[in-house]
Amino acid sequence: MLPIYDIEDQVLAAFGGELARVVIEAPTGSGKSTQVPQMLLDAGLAGEGQIVVLQPRRLAARVLANRVAEEREERTGQSVGYEVRFERCVSKSTRIRYITEGVLLRAMLDDPQLSHISVILFDEFHERHLYGDLSLAMVKQLQQSSRADLKVGVMSATLQSELLNDYLAPCVEVKSEGRMFPVEMEYLPKAPRADLWDEAAAVWQDCARQGVEGDVLIFMPGGYEIDRTLRAIENCKESRDWELHALHAELPPERQDAALKSYDRQKVIVSTNVAETSLTIDGVRTVIDAGLARQARFDPNRGFDALTIDKISHASAEQRKGRAGRTAPGRCIRLWTEADHRSRPGTTAPEIKRVDLAEVLLTLHGLGVDDPKSFDWVEPPLEKSLNRAEHLLSDLGAIAGQQAGSGLTPVGEKMLKFPVHPRFSRMLIEAGQRKCVQPVAIIAALCQGRPLMIRKVDKRVVERRDDVLGEEDLSDFFRELRAFEYVRNKKFHVPMCRELGIHIATARQVERLAVRLVRQADSAGLTIQDTSVSEADIRKCILVGFADQVARCKDGGTLRCDLVHRRRGEIERGSLVRDATFVVAAEITEVEKSKGDLDVLLRRLTAIDSSWLKEIFPDECVVEDQMVFDEFTKRIEAKSVTVFRQLIIEHSGVVDPDPSRAAQLLAEQVIAGKLKLKHWIEAVDQWIVRLNCLAEWYPEAELAPIDAEAKQSLMEQICYGAFSYKQIRERKVMPVVKSWLSEPQQALIDQMVPERYRTPDGRNLKLRYQVGKPPVLAAKIQNLYGMEQHPTLVNRSVPVVLEILAPNFRPIQVTQDLPNFWKDTYHKIKPELARRYPKHEWR
Ligand code: ADP
Numbered sequence: 024m025l026p027i028y029d030i031e032d033q034v035l036a037a038f039g040g041e042l043a044r045v046v047i048e049a050p051t052g053s054g055k056s057t058q059v060p061q062m063l064l065d066a067g068l069a070g071e072g073q074i075v076v077l078q079p080r081r082l083a084a085r086v087l088a089n090r091v092a093e094e095r096e097e098r099t100g101q102s103v104g105y106e107v108r109f110e111r112c113v114s115k116s117t118r119i120r121y122i123t124e125g126v127l128l129r130a131m132l133d134d135p136q137l138s139h140i141s142v143i144l145f146d147e148f149h150e151r152h153l154y155g156d157l158s159l160a161m162v163k164q165l166q167q168s169s170r171a172d173l174k175v176g177v178m179s180a181t182l183q184s185e186l187l188n189d190y191l192a193p194c195v196e197v198k199s200e201g202r203m204f205p206v207e208m209e210y211l212p213k214a215p216r217a218d219l220w221d222e223a224a225a226v227w228q229d230c231a232r233q234g235v236e237g238d239v240l241i242f243m244p245g246g247y248e249i250d251r252t253l254r255a256i257e258n259c260k261e262s263r264d265w266e267l268h269a270l271h272a273e274l275p276p277e278r279q280d281a282a283l284k285s286y287d288r289q290k291v292i293v294s295t296n297v298a299e300t301s302l303t304i305d306g307v308r309t310v311i312d313a314g315l316a317r318q319a320r321f322d323p324n325r326g327f328d329a330l331t332i333d334k335i336s337h338a339s340a341e342q343r344k345g346r347a348g349r350t351a352p353g354r355c356i357r358l359w360t361e362a363d364h365r366s367r368p369g370t371t372a373p374e375i376k377r378v379d380l381a382e383v384l385l386t387l388h389g390l391g392v393d394d395p396k397s398f399d400w401v402e403p404p405l406e407k408s409l410n411r412a413e414h415l416l417s418d419l420g421a422i423a424g425q426q427a428g429s430g431l432t433p434v435g436e437k438m439l440k441f442p443v444h445p446r447f448s449r450m451l452i453e454a455g456q457r458k459c460v461q462p463v464a465i466i467a468a469l470c471q472g473r474p475l476m477i478r479k480v481d482k483r484v485v486e487r488r489d490d491v492l493g494e495e496d497l498s499d500f501f502r503e504l505r506a507f508e509y510v511r512n513k514k515f516h517v518p519m520c521r522e523l524g525i526h527i528a529t530a531r532q533v534e535r536l537a538v539r540l541v542r543q544a545d546s547a548g549l550t551i552q553d554t555s556v557s558e559a560d561i562r563k564c565i566l567v568g569f570a571d572q573v574a575r576c577k578d579g580g581t582l583r584c585d586l587v588h589r590r591r592g593e594i595e596r597g598s599l600v601r602d603a604t605f606v607v608a609a610e611i612t613e614v615e616k617s618k619g620d621l622d623v624l625l626r627r628l629t630a631i632d633s634s635w636l637k638e639i640f641p642d643e644c645v646v647e648d649q650m651v652f653d654e655f656t657k658r659i660e661a662k663s664v665t666v667f668r669q670l671i672i673e674h675s676g677v678v679d680p681d682p683s684r685a686a687q688l689l690a691e692q693v694i695a696g697k698l699k700l701k702h703w704i705e706a707v708d709q710w711i712v713r714l715n716c717l718a719e720w721y722p723e724a725e726l727a728p729i730d731a732e733a734k735q736s737l738m739e740q741i742c743y744g745a746f747s748y749k750q751i752r753e754r755k756v757m758p759v760v761k762s763w764l765s766e767p768q769q770a771l772i773d774q775m776v777p778e779r780y781r782t783p784d785g786r787n788l789k790l791r792y793q794v795g796k797p798p799v800l801a802a803k804i805q806n807l808y809g810m811e812q813h814p815t816l817v818n819r820s821v822p823v824v825l826e827i828l829a830p831n832f833r834p835i836q837v838t839q840d841l842p843n844f845w846k847d848t849y850h851k852i853k854p855e856l857a858r859r860y861p862k863h864e865w866r
């Protein structure tokens with residue numbers, strides 16, 4: 024009997040409770056995924072409703088449904104069914120439904136109450152996929168509001184139980200230890216030199232020669248690596264006695280099922296991490312782990328997610344190892360070194376911390392969550408990613424603005440119908456209107472994977488490309504499109520692809536994806552037939568998908584350009600788009616040159632016409648007067664311009680500058696030190712410093728200091744009415760600055776913090792003021808004869824710092840206690856000084 028039945032009573036009691044929130048933790052193979060839904064159904068806990076089991080992986084949803092249907096001696100789709108993104112197998116009588124995480128949210132768009140559902144089980148929650156997190160948050164919200172009767176369970180082999188217990192409190196936790204046999208662990212002694220698939224095959228060959236018992240499970244990051252591994256194994260003669268199987272999501276279902284069956288011969292399964300915890304394969308005694316996984320993460324170059332191959336975490340490696348010890352003691356060989364292992368992370372970051380949130384935010388808006396920042400996330404995303412996603416949705420026209428609370432626009436509503444990144448749903452919707460869905464679907468597909476055209480190719484291939492595909496173009500995509508059509512017409516013939524340096528696997532992937540996108544467009548009700556497609560229409564579709572990356576190229580053969588939202592960039596050499604003033608870039612790379620200094624490179628360009636911006640985004644093209652200070656003519660230039668998201672797209676003439684705005688611009692130039700006023704002399708600055716010092720030393724006078732803002736405003740007063748440097752150069756300064764104070768206040772300044780100090784010998788010595796420091800008076804000894812008291816300012820409250828100088832103006836002492844100087848130091852130094860400077864008076 025499966026271990027889960029040891030805790031059946033607890034499980035049923037927990038789900039039978041008042042507010043059913045249950046966390047189930049049990050090792051892989053215990054029977055969570057296949058048995059818990061059946062237990063609940065058979066105990067009548069689902070009432071008349073459905074039990075929905077959320078799976079992070081499509082493959083697992085289908086396999087589990089088949090298995091459970093088989094256990095109930097039925098066909099899949101009767102009482103047990105499944106539904107994944109592009110496929111569903113359910114009927115009216117379906118009671119247990121295995122679905123992928125995105126499907127639930129889509130269901131909520133149609134039926135926010137989820138009225139047919141009684142129980143929702145989140146399986147494999149430790150994987151922490153974005154949609155899993157989000158679905159749990161939405162379901163919690165629903166259970167707290169109108170569906171208190173909804174029963175919610177979260178299941179996993181390893182849970183972050185602290186996080187979940189907090190998040191779901193009050194909840195019941197049920198645990199099973201399960202059974203686990205010891206697994207012997209081995210690392211490679213040194214980093215592998217061969218390709219990983221050859222390494223894995225060699226390790227497997229050793230095992231086969233040694234005559235291991237049971238089946239062998241090999242983990243590889245993806246379909247390609249799995250194929251290579253199987254080919255390498257096939258080349259070993261030992262493979263003749265073995266069953267060889269691949270297991271990953273891209274395979275046809277029959278082959279996936281074949282991998283899970285048991286045979287009377289020993290079997291090798293080469294799998295992605297779907298076999299890590301999602302699916303249990305009975306009979307495995309040896310695990311060979313390449314230690315890598317394909318993961319989605321935000322790719323800042325493309326502005327959406329890319330799949331990267333990453334080293335797996337300790338937690339993942341531990342799970343994979345466990346697959347060898349389910350039925351008997353086993354062995355796990357890790358294809359990396361112990362030193363490498365120590366450098367790996369403990370756990371994998373949840374998706375919400377690493378992927379693009381645009382698609383998910385669109386769905387959230389669709390569900391009525393218009394302020395994602397205050398949403399009750401399982402773990403909140405980074406604010407930066409949230410802002411980026413909101414910004415993009417607003418630029419794509421899916422939401423009305425970026426303020427909290429902005430809901431979906433009609434276009435946004437339509438975009439919800441496409442389970443793809445919002446850039447591409449936006450493009451497809453536009454394509455539907457312009458009747459060019461087919462080519463736009465290919466372009467969208469081209470954006471997703473590896474580049475179709477290999478970047479580094481020799482001169483021969485470049486020439487051949489230019490011959491076959493053309494050199495100059497209005498969009499870099501057009502050439503990719505032609506390249507794709509070329510290979511498709513040649514039936515993906517390998518040598519022909521090679522001649523043009525085209526990635527054949529990518530081309531096939533593009534084909535599959537494009538077909539899928541067209542199908543989605545069709546089911547979303549778009550016109551997918553296109554008769555005569557215009558290139559301009561395709562370019563307009565590209566524009567709407569990347570409307571946040573529109574740029575205006577500078578004149579004069581430079582590659583520099585201005586982008587919307589006041590960014591600046593440079594066009595990467597090698598684009599086929601030449602001499603276009605306006606372009607839209609499908610890829611933007613930011614390279615940090617030095618601290619804070621970014622190189623922004625634009626790639627995959629499409630030429631656009633500025634009139635299209637006005638046609639497609641009429642509300643965002645605004646006419647405004649712009650004024651600049653021309654550094655060359657040193658004059659204020661005012662123009663009326665049309666701007667699209669802060670990028671000037673059209674100059675429509677010279678206008679009269681607004682005098683206060685002109686004064687403001689001139690004042691900024693003066694304050695920045697770029698223009699000098701003849702009468703802004705040191706005395707002016709000193710007067711301001713004196714005022715600011717007095718304001719601090721003598722708060723009773725309630726003087727308003729002149730801070731940066733006040734200085735700007737005074738400067739604007741000085742510059743008012745002028746439109747060029749020439750007109751302000753000789754303007755009076757001091758009277759305006761002094762007008763900051765009333766006349767009695769001005770007199771107070773002269774009295775309390777005078778410019779000069781009168782010494783007993785009748786000289787007026789200059790005082791030095793600095794904000795935050797005491798005033799300083801530098802005086803020769805001879806100036807000070809007769810001064811008994813230490814000099815002070817501001818009604819004796821602020822002592823002056825005296826720099827006492829010798830006759831050669833060298834400082835002898837700095838003091839705030841003159842009487843003490845006379846009494847002490849002076850007598851000691853006087854004889855020597857008198858000898859050196861006999862011509863001076865020495866008292
Ligand atoms: P858990 O979800 O706890 O990892 P499962 O419910 O998936 O466990 O599986 C429980 C047991 O059922 C497995 O140990 C295995 O013996 C059996 N089993 C599950 N799915 C299949 C399948 N597709 N083919 C054969 N056996 C299966």
Ligand code: MG
Nearest residue numbers: 055056300301
């Ligand atoms: Mg499971």
